[in-house]
Structures are given as C-alpha cells and as structure tokens.
Amino acid sequence: PLDMRMDPGYGQSAAQWLASAASDEIARVLFRYGEERHARRIARAIVEQRALAPLLETADLVRVVEQAVPRRERNKHKATRTFQAIRIFINAELEQLELFLNHCLEWLAPGGRLAVISFHSLEDRMVKRFMRNKASGDKVPAHVPVRDEQLNRKMRILSRAIRASEEEVAANPRARSAVLRVAEKL
Known part of the structure; x- marks a missing residue:
C-alpha cells in the first residue's frame, strides 16, 4: 500500500x-x-x-x-x-528534526555527545548549521574585543562529516547517502 x-x-x-x-x-x-x-x-x-x-x-x-x-x-x-x-x-520529518535539535542540548550532560546520521541534504544541512551555530557561540562584531570564553559556545564539533566507505556501500547500499556528524556539549 x-x-x-x-x-x-x-x-x-x-x-x-x-x-x-x-x-x-x-x-x-x-x-x-x-x-x-x-x-x-x-x-x-x-x-x-x-x-x-x-x-x-x-x-x-x-x-x-x-x-x-x-x-x-x-x-x-x-x-x-x-x-x-x-x-x-x-x-513532518524536518519539523521533527528541528524540534529535536532545539531540545537536545537540554538532554545532554556536559561532555555528552550528539551523533546524528542524516540520509539526504535537507536533513544534513539542518544538522550542520545547528552544530556550527552552537560551536561558534554568540555573534559579536569583529571589532569588539572579546575573549574566547565569553562567546558562550555550547558545543565542540568533533570531526568532519563522516561518509560510508566504498566497502560499506557495497555491503549496504542504503548507506550510500548517509552522513554522520558528531559534536560534544561543552
């Protein structure tokens, strides 16, 4: 059906x-x-x-x-x-993902890791932006002198996007479009 x-x-x-x-x-x-x-x-x-x-x-x-x-x-x-x-x-998958991302930091303890596997570019874009925004901290004009610890960063990105190897895709074709992103709560 x-x-x-x-x-x-x-x-x-x-x-x-x-x-x-x-x-x-x-x-x-x-x-x-x-x-x-x-x-x-x-x-x-x-x-x-x-x-x-x-x-x-x-x-x-x-x-x-x-x-x-x-x-x-x-x-x-x-x-x-x-x-x-x-x-x-x-x-409503993208709305559900957004809801999850908006609350996940409440559920993670400091040092806790957020690992998200996305299977298409729309999801991956949302996850990438979320992690990047939380890792960069508060937006401050370039000319304002601010120490790094004052930026209020929430996460640290642990690695670049991880994609399935050719061997993995050969064994599991569904992994072809999978992208894993990992960040740690500060």
Missing part, C-alpha cells in the same frame, strides 16, 4: 494525500522536500492518473513517475526523490 507514515494510526497516508492534493501543492512538496527538478511534470502526471484510477500501491506511483520523468542518474531510481519528498512531508 501507498502509506509512508511512520505511525499508521496518525495522519493521512500518502495515498489519501495524493488523492486530494492540488497539482501545485504536490509540485511544491516534491520540489521542497525532494529537490525534484521535474516536480511540476510529476505533479501533473499524478493528477491526470488519479482522474483515471486512484494511486493505492507504491507500484502505481512508480509507474506514473517513470512515465513522467526522463532517465536519471545510474545508481538512483527515477522515483527516489518523489518518494523521499512525500515521506518527509507526510511525517
């Missing part, structure tokens, strides 16, 4: 949303959350298809996307970005 909810008892399924959403809304979701270049074309194809028959199975949506979009990168299926976008939207 075309559901995509993390909690099947909460909110509407992907099939329900796709059955009622306007073409513009679908295109906006695909572009914003999937960074899909062909968002409008896919959205129009979805609306046209659902007028003929409802999209109830994942295979139904895959067929629509495959027909609407020219061939993609070698290692990525054409529908990957579409499914990602709809899943992120249905589950």
Whole structure:
C-alpha cells in the first residue's frame, strides 16, 4: 500500500494525500522536500492518473513517475526523490528534526555527545548549521574585543562529516547517502 507514515494510526497516508492534493501543492512538496527538478511534470502526471484510477500501491506511483520523468542518474531510481519528498512531508520529518535539535542540548550532560546520521541534504544541512551555530557561540562584531570564553559556545564539533566507505556501500547500499556528524556539549 501507498502509506509512508511512520505511525499508521496518525495522519493521512500518502495515498489519501495524493488523492486530494492540488497539482501545485504536490509540485511544491516534491520540489521542497525532494529537490525534484521535474516536480511540476510529476505533479501533473499524478493528477491526470488519479482522474483515471486512484494511486493505492507504491507500484502505481512508480509507474506514473517513470512515465513522467526522463532517465536519471545510474545508481538512483527515477522515483527516489518523489518518494523521499512525500515521506518527509507526510511525517513532518524536518519539523521533527528541528524540534529535536532545539531540545537536545537540554538532554545532554556536559561532555555528552550528539551523533546524528542524516540520509539526504535537507536533513544534513539542518544538522550542520545547528552544530556550527552552537560551536561558534554568540555573534559579536569583529571589532569588539572579546575573549574566547565569553562567546558562550555550547558545543565542540568533533570531526568532519563522516561518509560510508566504498566497502560499506557495497555491503549496504542504503548507506550510500548517509552522513554522520558528531559534536560534544561543552
């Protein structure tokens, strides 16, 4: 079934949303959350298809996307970005990540480590900015003399972004897009 909810008892399924959403809304979701270049074309194809028959199975949506979009990168299926976008939207994943990041320092003890694995650029961008902002401390104009300890830094970044090795990706293809970032609470 075309559901995509993390909690099947909460909110509407992907099939329900796709059955009622306007073409513009679908295109906006695909572009914003999937960074899909062909968002409008896919959205129009979805609306046209659902007028003929409802999209109830994942295979139904895959067929629509495959027909609407020219061939993609070698290692990525054409529908990957579409499914990602709809899943992120249905589950409010970026809003949940933001909520977590806003509260995680309350839950960590000094010296505690925050390790976050993200699987796409939208998540990774949020995590990277959060860690960088907490590690840089208060914003002070360049000409103001301030000692380092007065900047009120909250975290220390422990390493650069860590990506899966070629061996890991060969053993676990889902690790292809994974990025691990680690920081320590000060």
